[in-house]
Amino acid sequence: GQQLNQSPQSMFIQEGEDVSMNCTSSSIFNTWLWYKQDPGEGPVLLIALYKAGELTSNGRLTAQFGITRKDSFLNISASIPSDVGIYFCAGQVAYSNYQLIWGAGTKLIIKP
Amino acid sequence: DSGVTQTPKHLITATGQRVTLRCSPRSGDLSVYWYQQSLDQGLQFLIQYYNGEERAKGNILERFSAQQFPDLHSELNLSSLELGDSALYFCASSVGQGDEQYFGPGTRLTVT
Numbered sequence: 048g049q050q051l052n053q054s055p056q057s058m059f060i061q062e063g064e065d066v067s068m069n070c071t072s073s074s075i076f077n078t079w080l081w082y083k084q085d086p087g088e089g090p091v092l093l094i095a096l097y098k099a100g101e102l103t104s105n106g107r108l109t110a111q112f113g114i115t116r117k118d119s120f121l122n123i124s125a126s127i128p129s130d131v132g133i134y135f136c137a138g139q140v141a142y143s144n145y146q147l148i149w150g151a152g153t154k155l156i157i158k159p
Numbered sequence: 160d161s162g163v164t165q166t167p168k169h170l171i172t173a174t175g176q177r178v179t180l181r182c183s184p185r186s187g188d189l190s191v192y193w194y195q196q197s198l199d200q201g202l203q204f205l206i207q208y209y210n211g212e213e214r215a216k217g218n219i220l221e222r223f224s225a226q227q228f229p230d231l232h233s234e235l236n237l238s239s240l241e242l243g244d245s246a247l248y249f250c251a252s253s254v255g256q257g258d259e260q261y262f263g264p265g266t267r268l269t270v271t
Contacts, residue, residue, distance in 0.1 A: 080259060089161065089249050089262035090202070135202065139257045146215050147260065151201040 053136055053150030060126050061158045068153040069120040070136035078139040079119040080147070081110050085132045093134075094121070116141070123155075131155050162186065163263035165250050171269045177238040180266045184231055184252030190214070191233040192251040192260060193225055202249070208233055209256055240270045 053070045060066055070079070078097055082090035094105050096112035096119060103110055110121045119138070123130055136150040162185035172178055184191050193205040204217035208227035219225075222240075227233045237244060247267050251260040 078257065082262075087247070087265075087267070089163075089251075089264050091161070092259055092261065095259050137260075146204075146207075147257070149202050149204070 051136060051138060051148050051150040053153055055153060056151070057154040057156060059156050059158045060130075062127060064126050066123040066126050066130070066155065067120060068134060069118060070138070070150045071118040072138065072140075072148070073117065074148075075116045075141045076112075076119075076138035077116075077141045079110070079112050080137045081108075081119070081121050082135045082137065083132050084135065084152075090135055126155075128157055131157050161261040161263065163250060163252050163261055165248075165263035165266050167266060168264065169267050169269075171271065172240060173271055174240055174242060176240050176270075177236065178240065178268065180235040180237070180248050180250075180268075182233045182235070182250030182252075182263060184233070184250075185261055188252035188254050188261075189231065190253045190256055190258070190260075191227055191231070192253075193219075193233070193235050194249040194251065196247040196249060196265075197243075198246070205235070207256075214256065237268070242270050244268065245270045 081093045084090040094110040099116045100114050101112040107124045133152045135152045137147045164183045166181045189210045192207045194202045205219040207215040211227050225235045247265045249265045250263045253260045
């Protein structure tokens with residue numbers, strides 16, 4: 048079946064650092080969604096992307112829909128402690144039955 | 160607050176028992192999705208309903224079943240529970256199919 052490769056699996060960051068994570072697939076996607084999950088909570092939608100090449104920001108977060116339609120990345124600038132959590136990408140495969148395919152998540156951890 | 164509600168928030172039960180988890184979607188949303196998330200794992204898609212009809216099945220065990228009622232709320236039934244069924248169960252909803260999904264706060268199931 049279709050798979051999304053999300054990397055890195057985890058990241059140790061220091062406050063103030065910029066962070067970058069991405070998702071890639073061998074399939075072409077119509078939509079890319081980025082979610083953040085805090086421990087014990089439901090995932091929260093951060094950014095939705097609908098067109099190849101689209102670049103969208105939400106505060107310190109910026110996400111892009113790859114031009115090949117097979118990848119997407121999420122950047123967080125000037126990270127703060129509340130950025131800690133798990134970030135998931137999800138995509139709707141083109142010509143599919145509208146199902147979302149989910150990445151395995153990127154865990155952001157603050158360095159002590 | 161995503162507008163998706165789930166009850167109960169916590170559930171503790173014994174092996175072999177049966178439980179029912181309930182979800183009310185956001186107002187106006189026709190699709191409901193169920194996900195399972197085991198400790199420190201990603202989101203496993205279980206099943207989707209759209210306007211009362213089953214539309215997609217993921218890795219849902221035969222011991223699990225779901226339905227969506229005419230008022231669009233949904234229930235996930237888990238039977239013959241095993242220790243390995245202990246997890247967070249999330250419900251999400253969307254307007255149609257393949258749209259942005261909005262997650263509820265989850266039900267934490269503990270099987271002892």
